[in-house]
Amino acid sequence: MVKTRQELDLEYENGGFIPDAQSYADAWEAASAAFRDAHAGEYGVAYGENPRAKFDLIRPEGAAKGLFVFVHGGYWLQRHKDDWTCFGEGAFDAGWAIAHPGYPLAPEVRISEITAHIAQAVTALAARVDGPIVLAGHSAGGHLVARMAMAGVLPDAVAARLSHVLSISPVSDLRPLIPLTMNDTLRLDAAEAEAESPALGKPLDVPVTVVVGAQERPVFLDQSRWLSEAWDAKQMILPGRHHFDVIDGLRDADSPMMKAALG
Template identity: 80%
Template sequence: MSKTQQELDLEYENGAFIPNAQSYVDAWEAASAALRAAKTGEYDVAYGDNPRAKYDLIRPDGPAKGLFIFVHGGYWLQRHKDDWTCFGEGALTAGWAIAHPGYPLAPEVRISEITKHVAQAITALAEQTDGPIVLAGHSAGGHLVARMAMPGVLSAYVAARLSHVLSISPVSDLRPMLPLTMNDTLRLDAAEAQAESPVLGHSLDVPVTVAVGSQERPVFLDQARWLAEAWGVGHMILPGRHHFDVIDVLRDAKSPILRAALS
């Protein structure tokens, strides 16, 4: 029996299934604003012509061990880099420079264009820093960092500096997005969905970890597993975590998953 439109859309709905979901968003925004207020940084640096093509870069007090870049989610449709600064907190405490790139959203641009913007931001950040680069992303950001780990997306020089890619709760196969109502805004077609799906390609020779919360929606458990299996990389299911608190591990410099990514 075919699924109704509502059933299809609910498979990719997160907030409706998380108690007090808005409280998590409010806490991210408050913690991120507090971190920016407390730290001198290079904020809203333009890397392109689009008004959202800007990044924030915060350096540690001493010499940086490398650069940790967090790419935010929001289904390529919403959110802003300023909402997520706190998820660089663990890496900053561990002595890494941290960066948060913004990017234009659908429907102004298509997902393939967002991929190009993120690559452009990472390239600009690489020019401003030395040492290894760790990429982390959540949800749509998990998709975007996985795309960065694929051949031909980043320049050879920047790709060679990647030391770890941490894809958290990613959308790794975009083909299931085609019949969703949100695709009225994303404007994905079959060709773009295939080209932009990491699960249908292969990764560079760089360590990749795919992580997902055990309490996430079934499709996110599937999407994470599909990518880990397709690429033959580490697959971590974090006990008791849902889509909105699975990324809290990035705020703790001692969390095993972050320590592994930064090692």
């Protein structure tokens, strides 16, 4: 039986299936504001011309072990870098410099343009911090960091410094999004969806861990598996976790995902 558009939309709906979903976003924003208040950093540094093309960079005391970059999600449609600062906490506590790039959103730009913005941000950050680079991203951010691990996206010198990519609950194949209502805003066509799908491309020789919560919507379990299988990457399925709390481990330097990412 052919599914209706409404049925397809529900497959990619997260908040409606998580009790008290708004409380998670409220908690992220509060914890992130508190983290920024507690730590001096370089905030709102422009890396491009778009007003949202800015990053925050917070350095640990002493020499940083490397650079940890977190790319937020929101289906390329919403959210802001300031909502997610707290998810650099684990890496910061482990002695890494942490960065949170913002990026313009659809419909102002297409997904391929967002990919280019993240590459520009990572390149600008790499010029400021020496050492290995770990990229982590959640949901649409999981897609974006996976794109950074593909040939021709980052400059060779920057790509050579990638030590790990942590793709959390990613959308790895964009083709299923084409019939969804959100695509009225994303404007994906078949060519862009294929080109922007990490699961349809080949990765660089970089360690990749794909993380997903066992209690996530079935399509996110599928999307994560598709990337893990296509790239022969380690998949980490976290028991009891859903789309909004699967990222909590980023705040703990000793969590399984952070141990995998930081080595």
